[in-house]
Amino acid sequence: MSVSTGTTKPIRRALLSVTDKTGLVEFANALAGFGVELISTGGTARALREAGLAVKDISELTGFPEMLDGRVKTLHPRVHGGLLYIRGNAEHEAAVASHGILPIDMVVVNLYAFEKTAAQPGVAFGHLIENIDIGGPSMVRSAAKNFEDVAIVTRPTDYPDLIHEMKSANGASLTRETRWRLAKQAFATTAAYDSAIANTLDSIATAPKPIEPIAPKSQSAAPELPSTLRINMPLAQSLRYGENPHQRAALYSDGSGLGIAGATQLQGKELSFNNLVDLDACWELAQEFDEPAVIIVKHTNPCGAATGHTVLEAYQKALASDPVSAFGGVIGINRPVDAEAAAEIAKLFVEAIAAPQFTPEARERFAAKKNLRLVEVRPAPLRPVVKHVSGGLLIQDADTGRVTEDELKVVTWRPPSAEELRSLIFAWRVCKHVKSNAIVYARDGQTVGVGAGQMSRVDAARFGAQKAVLPLKGTVAASDAFFPFPDGLEAVAAAGATAVIQPGGSVKDDDVIGAADRLDLAMVFTGIRHFRH
Known part of the structure; x- marks a missing residue:
């Protein structure tokens, strides 16, 4: 479906209800400056009032108090009717008029931090369940479905661009193209949110009592493989091409900031598909060792691997294993890289290096190698391995098998x-x-x-x-x-x-x-x- 860009719609009334209040006051100030009426709930309304903004409580709009510890506040016809009715549709206009339903032209919502709650060690089961957002996703979906008339904003990172667009239009209005982009983001947000809930609950074999903590994974039996495999990861980076130039490729990330997908690139050319695959291979092997270890990989196989008292010693031993194959390889290191090691590594043509840290002195040594990709990585927990086969996917536990003497x-x-x-x-x-x-x-x-x-x-x-x-x-x-x-x-x-x-x-x-x-x-x-x- 293609969406034309010509139709702009004014924003006269906005409903704001957010967990993440980053940039909220600045965005709400911009809306208020254009004469937009602000409606809000709970902590969001309090934050806006403390900033000196005029805010109408949701209960004033609905004529019904928030109740059941906040479980019921936006689940009301005067909210969803104001979002879903089609402007200009005679029957819809008559219906909302007869029931005193006012239009809501923008919804600014982000959802309860379910994943952060689920990640807390020993979180009580009842607390986890209470952090399943109901009203938020419902408003997001209503507003996104009616994107022709309503703008749905789910990401604080969008606030600056939206402010700029409204200022450029000399009033609170957004183009159809923008509303369409926001709607697609919104549906992706609710899909990821529902997947996170389903995956978390799927990993709990039997429901504990509300006050009982969910046992950390390290203290419980290995969870069953999921009854339904749900993979929902946002695009992290478009890549120039895949394994070969005629193949399209992209990197998708779980958003944790961990592992190769969440690594920080400090210098060098854009990472390629093959770089990422090789970096993952050498980084994972480097994590097998407690002592300093350096792994040199070519086409996912180690051509040199060694441990030593220092990174420099480990690198020299790894390179000596197969210096011919090491040329143009990718290196994984399980310790911070210092200047001494960097000076030696810089003598070799290397595509990319993954390490937990590069000291400022090491970065100076590498600075002359402008194409060399330096990547800082934080270890990620091992997760099930997924592989594609025609018509489906295979999933297996990560290979965590180790033996002692x-x-x-x-x-x-x-x-x-x-x-x-x-x-x-x-x-x-x-x-x-x-x-x-x-x-x-x-x-x-x-x-x-x-x-x-x-x-x-x-x-x-x-x-x-x-x-x-x-x-x-x-x-x-x-x-x-x-x-x-x-x-x-x-x-x-x-x-x-x-x-x-x-x-x-x-x-x-x-x-x-x-x-x-x-x-x-x-x-x-x-x-x-x-x-x-």
Whole structure:
């Protein structure tokens, strides 16, 4: 549907009822300056009066008092009739006239902060339910449906532009194009609001008593997957193109300001689709480690990953893993980047870097690399993974599986040494983030070779060895899934590995364990696998 821009409509009466009072007084002042009658409710009316504005209470308009602790105040024919009647329609005009219903030409509403309430630790169930807005969404929908005659304003960020448009028109009036834009935003707002409520309530198995707190997720059993998958995220950024120039693309964000979608870009060219995908891959892998870690990614696979005492040491080790592949890569770091690390990283051509912070001195070192994208990221909670298939979507829990040294099962006659064990844990964490079939060779907190995305596990073992530029002798190897036959293990041993970590669970486990004993390999089973497609 296209909307013409020619018709403007005057605003004589506005109803204001907002939770977020940012910019409210300035906007209401502008309306009042154009002679608009202001009607309001509760705390909004109080804020306007304190600012010296003349305001009519909603009860004066409806002739009915607010009641039931504010649950009923705008749910009234004199509100919705004033919003919904079609101006110029003879029957509508006669109906509202006979009932004394006055036109309402603008509604300024934002809704109860349900999501903020739901996010409060230990929030009482009854308090959560009370923060489900009823009157607000009803007014938003009524006004948006009748956008031909009514302007619906749901975002404080729109106030300055609306003030400017009204001043340009020398009076309180808005174009049809503006009213249409506001109506579309309004319906998106109510859709997102209803989705947030439905998703929150869907995660609560049984309704607690009103005074009982909703147990934090960390203290309760994992919630069931949703009975209905609701995804409602606003457009955050239009991208130049997708994976390839002939594909359109955009970034949508949950609005939390967390993770890669909510990151702050400090410098550099516009982020591309592929930049964002790679940044997410290296950032998520960097979060696997408690010590300083640097991950260099190419096409979502780590070509270099390392830990160290400092970011600089970790970076130097990661780069040494595969300096050829690192050229033009994307880097994820789990610590603030200081000047010393920045000076070294700046020597390499890098597309983008994600870190929790860049010191002012580090930013100075990077400033000369004008195309380099620096992105500050705040960690986001792990959420279910959604993938598209023709005709639908797949959803699964995030892969949060981790193992400790105590949970490993030694299956060979020779147990791994303490040094091998540390390297095995490191290799296993990296392997989790490598495309299947995956083999990772590592030593002393540093990847040495990575075999990613191969159709055969033997090929993955051989390819990872072929890619290695550092000596493979004395490394350990991680396999994201079990070795189905001894041949993959034999390839790992031939490359120079002395210890192996793998899930186990193959019908040929006994044969594989026997091969490990014959080759003097220490081998441990994790009991979990990390397929990554």
